[in-house]
Amino acid sequence: MSTQQTELLTLAERVIADAHAGEQVEAFVSRDRETAIRVYEGEVEQFTSAQSEGIGIRVIRDGRTGFAYTGTLDASGISGVLEEARDNAAFGTPDPWAGLAQPDGVPVQPLVLWNDALAAYETPPKIALTKELERLTLATDRRVRVDDANYSDVLVEIAVATTTGIRMSGRENGCYVSVSTLADDGDETQTGFGFSVGRHPDELDLDKAAREAAERATRLLGAVKPQSRRLTVVLDPFVTAQFLGVVSATLNGESVLKGRSLFANRFGEQVGARGLTLVDDPTNELAFTATEVDGEGLAARRNTLIEDGVLAQFVQSSYSGRRSGTASTGNAVRGGFKGTPGCGCLALQLLPGTRTQADIVAGIDDGVLIQMVQGLHSGVNPISGDFSTGASGVMIRNGALAEPVREFTIASTIQRMLQDVIEIGGDLEWLPMRAAGLTLVVGDVTMSGA
Amino acid sequence: MIDHDVLERVLTTAMRSGGEFAEIYAEDKRLTSAGLDDGKVEQVNSGRDRGAGIRVVRGETTGFAHTADMSERGLREAAEAAAAAASQGGGGVRTVALTRRTTAPVNDVVVFPDTISKSDKVALLLRANDAARSAGSSIVQVSAGYGDSHKRILVANSDGLLVEDEQVRTNFRVSVVASGDAGMQTGYDSIGHTIGFEVFDRYDVDELARRAAQQALTKLRARPAPSGSLPVVIKAGSGGVLFHEACGHGLEADLVAKNASVYRGRVGDQVANPLVTLVDDGTMTAEWGAITIDDEGHPSQRNVLIENGVLTDYMWDFLRARKEGRPQSGNGRRQSYQHLPMVRMTNTFVLNGTEDPDDIIRGTDHGVYVAHLGGGSVNTASGDFVFGMTEAYLIEHGEITEPLREGNLIGNGPQVLQDIDLLGNDFAMGNPGTCGKDGQGVPVGDGQPTLRVKAMTIGGTAA
Numbered sequence: 081m082s083t084q085q086t087e088l089l090t091l092a093e094r095v096i097a098d099a100h101a102g103e104q105v106e107a108f109v110s111r112d113r114e115t116a117i118r119v120y121e122g123e124v125e126q127f128t129s130a131q132s133e134g135i136g137i138r139v140i141r142d143g144r145t146g147f148a149y150t151g152t153l154d155a156s157g158i159s160g161v162l163e164e165a166r167d168n169a170a171f172g173t174p175d176p177w178a179g180l181a182q183p184d185g186v187p188v189q190p191l192v193l194w195n196d197a198l199a200a201y202e203t204p205p206k207i208a209l210t211k212e213l214e215r216l217t218l219a220t221d222r223r224v225r226v227d228d229a230n231y232s233d234v235l236v237e238i239a240v241a242t243t244t245g246i247r248m249s250g251r252e253n254g255c256y257v258s259v260s261t262l263a264d265d266g267d268e269t270q271t272g273f274g275f276s277v278g279r280h281p282d283e284l285d286l287d288k289a290a291r292e293a294a295e296r297a298t299r300l301l302g303a304v305k306p307q308s309r310r311l312t313v314v315l316d317p318f319v320t321a322q323f324l325g326v327v328s329a330t331l332n333g334e335s336v337l338k339g340r341s342l343f344a345n346r347f348g349e350q351v352g353a354r355g356l357t358l359v360d361d362p363t364n365e366l367a368f369t370a371t372e373v374d375g376e377g378l379a380a381r382r383n384t385l386i387e388d389g390v391l392a393q394f395v396q397s398s399y400s401g402r403r404s405g406t407a408s409t410g411n412a413v414r415g416g417f418k419g420t421p422g423c424g425c426l427a428l429q430l431l432p433g434t435r436t437q438a439d440i441v442a443g444i445d446d447g448v449l450i451q452m453v454q455g456l457h458s459g460v461n462p463i464s465g466d467f468s469t470g471a472s473g474v475m476i477r478n479g480a481l482a483e484p485v486r487e488f489t490i491a492s493t494i495q496r497m498l499q500d501v502i503e504i505g506g507d508l509e510w511l512p513m514r515a516a517g518l519t520l521v522v523g524d525v526t527m528s529g530a
Numbered sequence: 531m532i533d534h535d536v537l538e539r540v541l542t543t544a545m546r547s548g549g550e551f552a553e554i555y556a557e558d559k560r561l562t563s564a565g566l567d568d569g570k571v572e573q574v575n576s577g578r579d580r581g582a583g584i585r586v587v588r589g590e591t592t593g594f595a596h597t598a599d600m601s602e603r604g605l606r607e608a609a610e611a612a613a614a615a616a617s618q619g620g621g622g623v624r625t626v627a628l629t630r631r632t633t634a635p636v637n638d639v640v641v642f643p644d645t646i647s648k649s650d651k652v653a654l655l656l657r658a659n660d661a662a663r664s665a666g667s668s669i670v671q672v673s674a675g676y677g678d679s680h681k682r683i684l685v686a687n688s689d690g691l692l693v694e695d696e697q698v699r700t701n702f703r704v705s706v707v708a709s710g711d712a713g714m715q716t717g718y719d720s721i722g723h724t725i726g727f728e729v730f731d732r733y734d735v736d737e738l739a740r741r742a743a744q745q746a747l748t749k750l751r752a753r754p755a756p757s758g759s760l761p762v763v764i765k766a767g768s769g770g771v772l773f774h775e776a777c778g779h780g781l782e783a784d785l786v787a788k789n790a791s792v793y794r795g796r797v798g799d800q801v802a803n804p805l806v807t808l809v810d811d812g813t814m815t816a817e818w819g820a821i822t823i824d825d826e827g828h829p830s831q832r833n834v835l836i837e838n839g840v841l842t843d844y845m846w847d848f849l850r851a852r853k854e855g856r857p858q859s860g861n862g863r864r865q866s867y868q869h870l871p872m873v874r875m876t877n878t879f880v881l882n883g884t885e886d887p888d889d890i891i892r893g894t895d896h897g898v899y900v901a902h903l904g905g906g907s908v909n910t911a912s913g914d915f916v917f918g919m920t921e922a923y924l925i926e927h928g929e930i931t932e933p934l935r936e937g938n939l940i941g942n943g944p945q946v947l948q949d950i951d952l953l954g955n956d957f958a959m960g961n962p963g964t965c966g967k968d969g970q971g972v973p974v975g976d977g978q979p980t981l982r983v984k985a986m987t988i989g990g991t992a993a
Contacts, residue, residue, distance in 0.1 A: 120590075120788070127615035128594040132581075132868060145572065151579040152598040164576050171648045173570035227790050262790055262911050269792070269911040305987075308758040338568045339671045340707060342714065418577055458905040458918025459938030459989060463707055463716050468755075468937035468989040470916035487914050489938050489989025491757065526991040528757035 088239035089249040091153065095137060098162055099243045103141040103169075104180045105162070106242040106376075110134065110417050111153065115203070117231045119210040125228065127207075136417040139165040140179060144172035149418050180244045181376035181398035181408060188372045188379040189363045193252035195279045199235060205281070206231050210257065213286045217259050217274070220294035223301065227260035227271070246377040254368075256512055257284050263297035270303070270486075272296030277368055277512045296451065300472055303484035306529040312447035312502065313490055313525045314440060314476065317509045317517025319450050320430070324358070324515035327494060328425040329462035331358075331385050331393075333400035333411075335423075342465045342495060343391055352389040352498035357431040359384050360395060360411070367427035368512045375414025375421035383409050385425075386498075397423035428515035433504040437519040440505060447476040448527060450490065465493040488529035492522070500524050531556050531694070532582075534628060536602045537686040540584070541626040544609035545688055547617040549586040549593075551852075552609070552626075552688040555825060556582040556600065557867040559681040562643065566655035567673040574648055583867040584608045586616040587849070593617070596868045628692040633829045636813050636822045639698045641727040643678035650727075651676050654702065654735050661736035662706050665743035668750060670714070671707035674739070678727070685827030693827040699818070699973065700729045701962055704742040710750035717746030718902075718920060722818045722962025722973070729816075745902065745921050752933040755922065755990025761897035762939065762986045763890055763925060767958030768902050770976020773808055774878050774965065775908040775915040776943035777801070781835050781843075782861075782873040783850040785910050792913040792944055793841060801841045802947035805883050808836035810845055812860050812876035818962035819876040819975040826862035826871050833859050836947075847873045865970040875965060877975035883953025887980035890952045892928040898988055899923045899930050900939070905963075913943035916989075938989040946983055954980030 088109045095107035111133035118126040135158055136149040146169030148161045172178075214229035233255035240248050258275040274293030276285045315323060335341040343351060352358075362371045362380040371380050376398055385393050395411035396404065400423050412421035441449065454470035472486035492500070505519030537554060544552035558580045565572050582605055583596040593615030597608040643651075658674040681697045701722035708715050719742040723729045764772065780791040793801065802808070812821045812830025821830045826848045834842050846854075847862030850873060863874035891899065899922065906917030922934045959977035 123590045125590060126592045126594065126870060128870070129611045129615055130594075130596050130868060131598075132596070133598060147573055147575045149575075149577040151577075151581065154599075157578075157580075157598075168574035168576060168648065171564070171571060171574045171652045173572075175570055175572070225789070227788055269789075271790075271909055271911045339709070340714075419575070420573065454909065454914070455905075455907055455916030455918060455938045455940075458907070458916060459936065461716060461936050463714050464749075464936065465713065466936040468918075468991075470914065470938055470940045470989070472914075486912070487940060487942060487987065489757070489916075489940055489987060491755075491937055491989050491991045493991075526757050528987055528989050530759060530987075 084249055086237065086239055086249040088237055089241060089247065092239045092241035095162060096241050096243050103139055104243050106138040106180050106240065108136045108240045108417055109153065110236065110238040112234055112236040114232065114234045115206065117206055117210045119214050119229045122211060124207060134417040135161060136419065137161050137165045138420055139169045141169050143174035143176055143178045144169045145178050146172060147420050177399060177403040179398065179402065180242045181246055181378050182244050183246060184378060184408065186379040186381060186410065191363065191365050191370055191372050193370065195253055198233060198253050198255060198280045201281060209281060209286065213257050213259055213290060216286055216290035217261060217293055220290055221298055223263045223265060223298055224294045225262045225264065227262055229259045231257050240377040248373050248377040250372060254279055255281055255284065257286065257289055259289055259293045261293040261297040263301055265301040268301060270297045270300035275512060299451065299474065300484050300486055303472060303486040305487045306475065306485040306527060308528045308530065310524055310526050312444055312521060312523050314444065314447055314449045315520040315522065316449065316451050317507060317519060318511060319453050320520040321511050321513050321515040321517035322453060322456055324428045324430065325513065326456060326460050326462055328428055330494060331395060331425065332423050333394040333396040333404060336394050337400055337403055340463050342463065346391050349391055350389050351391045352386050353501040354389045356386060356389050356498065356501050356504065357384065358386040358428065359431065360425045360428050362426035364427060366510050367516065368510055369427045369514050371426060374410045374426065375412035378408055378410045380426060381410045395423060395425055397421060425514060429508065430504055430518060432506045432508040432518050434506040437505055437507055440503060440519055440521060441476055441481060442479040444476045445478055448485065449474045449476055449481065462494065465495050467492050467494050467497060488527055491526045491528065497522050531558060531682060531684045532600060536605065537692065538626050538628055540605045540609045541686060541688050543606050544584055544586050544613050545626065547613040549588045549613055549616055551587040553585050554582055554686045555867055556684040557681060559679060561677065561679040562651065563675065563677040564651050564655060565675045566659055568671065569659065571652050571655055574652065579866065581867045582608065584612045585870060586612040588616040591616050592870065594870050626688045627690055628686055629690050630692045633693065633822050636820050636830060637724045637816055639726045642680065642698060643700055643727050644680060646727045654730065658704050658735045658739040661739035662704060662743040665740055666747050668708045668710055668747060669706055669743055670709045673705045675703045677701045683825065687827065691827050693823055695822050697724060697821065698726050699724050700726060702735055702738065704739045706742045706746045708746035708750050712750065715746050715749035715752065717742040717744065720961050723816045724818065724820045725816045748933045749935065752935045754992040755934040755937040756988050756992045757990045759985045759987050761894050762983045763894055763897060763899045764981055765901045766887065766954060766956040766980045767960045767977055768900060769981065770879055770960045770978050771903050771906045771917055771963065773880055773978065774875060774976050775906040775917060776941065776946050777808065778875050778878045779908050780910045780913065780943060781845055783844045783846045784873045786844050787850055791910045796841050797843065799841055800839050801944060802836050802839040803950045804839040805953040806836055806839050806947060806950055807834065807881040809834050809881065810875050810878045814877045814975065817877045817959060817975040818973050821876060824860045824862045825864045828858045828860050828862060830860040830876060845873050845875065847871055863972045865972055869970050872968065874967065874972050875974050879959065879977035880979065882955050882957045882979050885952050885954045887954040887956050890954055890980055890982050891925060891930060894925050894982060895927060897925040898934065899925050908943065915943055916940045934990065939986050940989060941986045946986065949984040950981055951984050952982040956980055
């Protein structure tokens, strides 16, 4: 990401040059190209080659905001968009804090998010590695079938320009493979998945993706419904990352301002167990969502949100920063050219402990290892804090993994779970999500089953 | 949207590399949305998405490319990319001649949203805000959203089909936060229909806002939901998602074909209690999942999936139907021109039974009454599903008593279908939904009468 004069930045600048006196204008332009390959039973089942592009324009005048977008970069397509955004602005309620980001002097930390070799990578080896992933997965276990094996790469270019002085352009690319599995035993079928992410296909670990997809499915064969009770849960790294995604909604400065955060008045208080430190660090190149700038074009930065269990920081966009009397923490989040930026975490991680999952499990007399959760979107409410999710996994008895279990829920509240963290694993793992995973042990969680 | 001659030439280009089937799906969609939060109309948004997706099928391989460039050159480039993707060379020449087909519209739009001023749309938000806030001093936050879309689609394929359709959708939602001694609680309600602005003659946004507010206020005195297995009574119009998840997805032919559904090979079997008749119906006028044609150009239709508990058929798209040599069922849908179609539901619902809903509650000694459900999800291979209860109450000695905090309900699809033991006579459709599958979201509807499931696992924290 830089102020380098790309074609897209030129286009964005041309749009904001048409701003009227007294109005702020932002143009966000993006273009991406994607290749997606799906293999089934040794054949290419789907091959998608896609390019999309578009521009989103925000106009702010007298505290009123309007927005419009179009999914093309054709001059004729773009021509009416600024006018439409301007018209939309007339219908907003004046908000004294409304405004675009201003350059804040925080320098951009350069990251290597672009790989020339991936951009030049040919189609045949992409197909070959997808077929190889399917073959490797099938070879792990005779009970395993492959639902689909996938390769995907994406190349994204963006530019943003504002009348307040923001000028940013950049590009990044990446690739990943994923495989979905089915494991059969008699009438019973269980499912699993595995994946690997990289900046170049050579970085993709097909063996690991295949092995994990097979293990996840076969490990659940013969699973029973457990008895309801309270116990210690051990969250697999993938589940922990999903849990952190839920927690992040409570640390959002905009939610705090609007009375939607259960941590709103808890600044400086002990909201988590001692030893629990949560950071949002998009400047870590290892993070899947690493980025040099946020959704408003300000430098991305490392923020410590919870330090040794104490609530230390909410993440802020320029709007929430201005309104709360603080400043942007570089946490504007933007889904693409079709919308305006909101506020949120970019790349979360818990600071890791030291022990492996196996060592942790060996120290637990009675617990359950949660391998997958289902229904985080329906059973978790980050405003009330209620947490309830369907789950499957493996019981832990006297320090050893015992029988697989499924068709149960685990429930607590977000507030209690953070306080009830017993141990944080040392097995930090970067996942294709906004949060990194590691093994997390939480005490006193309700398991509902039979 | 695109000239007849251009379509024929582009399809001919797409078939040049030996494709067996080629299709152009073109779309021009305009949308407007407006959001209110924290007492302010934050923003009015408008957008336009326009482009075409071209797929070419050869053997088991589907090649797909899409473009926002609707000129003949842009379309031809996409056709070539899709053809190359579907094949590694070879091929012959096959020209395509198109015949236009018309289908009687399923939805009768009276007031196109683009004829309504933005200030009228924004006024609805302000009304909803006032109505929700006047429900009580414990209401601390309200957000509301208005949205409309007007989409024109065109499907042309190498079988000679040429068909166009217009789809108009209008929706409105309200979210409320209430604050009390025991923390914050939320309420939510929404409407969505495939008609225009006249939807607001039928539904009152004030009423919608009051319901959302009341839900949040009621939950302020909620106690933790029980944990473990209990009888569950689901209010009419709030539990269609149960069937969407418990069996709907498992009846999609693409999942069945890959042996990724517990319902594979079970046509003719008694898969549900004989009380249950399950229908997927894209022709249900004005409902959120109603479509005149699906996104492969096939007319929508009413499909009976389960009749008196017996599995009668799956849902089909073009590819799966072609493979099995049987008719499509109007269930080939896609999120946009940037996506490939696949088998999707439309409006999925269970037909009325005979019980008085009050008798169902009275006949339940100890259980849970679910008045509002959130989203859900299912693992189609195992049949295990979850869905969230966003408004629920205890049933004690045949009466609805205390409100419960939120939690998930879980079950196993085939088991729950057998365990439905009482079915009411008060059928209602539920809230508009967005069904997600393989990364694509499409609008769907669902509905059911009040019903009882003998036992489901409730994911609360109380003993």
